[in-house]
Amino acid sequence: MKMTCLNPAPSLLLSQLLILWFFNLPEAFAVMPESIEATPALMRLLQIDKVKPSEVHDTLRLSAQVELDQHGVARIGASVTGRVTRIDAILGQNVKKGQCLALLSSIELGKAQSDYLKARSQVNLQRLTVERAKRLLQSGVIATAQMQERQSVLNEAEVDLRAASDQLQVMGMSEADLKRLDKERSIHSFSPVTSSIDGVVIERNIAIGQVVQPTDSLYTVANLSHLWLVAEIPEQQAYWAREGDQVQAEVPALPDQEVSGKLIYVADLVNPDTRTVTVRMALENPQQLFKPQMLATLKISKPGAQTLVVPGQAVVRENDKDYVFVQTAPNRFELREVRLGRDEGQQRPIVDGLKAGEPIVVKGAFHLNNERLRSTLE
Numbered sequence: 511m512k513m514t515c516l517n518p519a520p521s522l523l524l525s526q527l528l529i530l531w532f533f534n535l536p537e538a539f540a541v542m543p544e545s546i547e548a549t550p551a552l553m554r555l556l557q558i559d560k561v562k563p564s565e566v567h568d569t570l571r572l573s574a575q576v577e578l579d580q581h582g583v584a585r586i587g588a589s590v591t592g593r594v595t596r597i598d599a600i601l602g603q604n605v606k607k608g609q610c611l612a613l614l615s616s617i618e619l620g621k622a623q624s625d626y627l628k629a630r631s632q633v634n635l636q637r638l639t640v641e642r643a644k645r646l647l648q649s650g651v652i653a654t655a656q657m658q659e660r661q662s663v664l665n666e667a668e669v670d671l672r673a674a675s676d677q678l679q680v681m682g683m684s685e686a687d688l689k690r691l692d693k694e695r696s697i698h699s700f701s702p703v704t705s706s707i708d709g710v711v712i713e714r715n716i717a718i719g720q721v722v723q724p725t726d727s728l729y730t731v732a733n734l735s736h737l738w739l740v741a742e743i744p745e746q747q748a749y750w751a752r753e754g755d756q757v758q759a760e761v762p763a764l765p766d767q768e769v770s771g772k773l774i775y776v777a778d779l780v781n782p783d784t785r786t787v788t789v790r791m792a793l794e795n796p797q798q799l800f801k802p803q804m805l806a807t808l809k810i811s812k813p814g815a816q817t818l819v820v821p822g823q824a825v826v827r828e829n830d831k832d833y834v835f836v837q838t839a840p841n842r843f844e845l846r847e848v849r850l851g852r853d854e855g856q857q858r859p860i861v862d863g864l865k866a867g868e869p870i871v872v873k874g875a876f877h878l879n880n881e882r883l884r885s886t887l888e
Contacts, residue, residue, distance in 0.1 A: 557873035582733030592616030620699030
């Protein structure tokens with residue numbers, strides 16, 4: 511039988527060529543045309559501007575974290591030993607200074623009030639005795655020594671009263687409470703746990719029936735409208751940070767919330783374990799969008815020299831190289847390789863490849879490059 515050799519179909523040849531092109535992608539880019547003629551429709555998608563020099567700021571980026579402003583944090587405990595009978599504040603609640611957070615029943619407080627009332631009665635009694643002694647002294651019934659003795663007893667009673675009053679104030683009673691106690695002369699053995707600042711309850715360690723001591727921390731209240739952004743700067747770059755410097759910060763959890771502020775603290779000592787210096791930025795938080803323990807990036811900038819810059823969206827990345835489209839004619843563009851400096855926000859410094867005044871595509875380079883690739887495939 512005679513064998514016949516058939517030519518492969520054109521579609522098969524095209525598929526084979528595409529496979530060869532795919533597996534040799536770097537070589538394919540190397541032979542792609544470096545210029546492209548844009549259609550009128552494509553030109554409407556492009557924005558062209560001249561390369562201009564601009565002042566590039568040297569920027570140091572540091573990992574940071576949102577933390578509580580320790581000047582606005584209050585750890586609140588009981589002023590007496592007692593048992594919790596009522597809880598008025600829960601986690602996350604906004605509270606005012608002086609607001610009652612919980613109520614304690616305290617035998618210790620009741621005894622102190624009893625001692626105060628006894629001391630008050632003794633002072634009143636000794637005052638009457640001294641007044642009577644004065645009248646007797648004027649009448650010559652008693653001697654001066656007896657008068658002085660009774661005055662001495664009154665002085666001792668007043669000392670005991672002041673000590674009892676101070677003890678009650680230490681236990682949380684105010685001057686108004688003492689006046690009420692003097693007037694009503696009835697023991698009130700309930701002690702309120704009150705907030706010492708305006709803020710939010712961020713920690714609660716209390717339950718009904720729990721016996722608490724003055725050393726126990728029952729609540730933590732924090733003012734969340736003022737926070738800190740804390741970072742550690744390597745000791746070799748510590749000269750970047752000066753107290754009062756203006757800095758910027760980015761919080762990934764809030765991508766549209768770039769904030770600026772001042773460094774309010776630069777540590778005087780280097781941490782011997784991490785070889786870093788702690789810095790803090792004041793972070794205003796009136797709407798409480800920032801939360802403590804959020805991760806952030808702190809950016810410290812220093813003025814730099816004038817250099818050529820291009821927008822980040824003007825750069826085309828291929829084969830681990832950077833390119834921009836330079837306009838060579840009204841509707842023709844050349845893909846030119848450039849060397850870029852460190853990313854500075856939305857701008858990229860030009861190290862080599864462009865001259866001042868050259869027109870480049872600053873918007874729409876992605877569409878223009880896609881058209882170049884499409885025409886190459888065709």
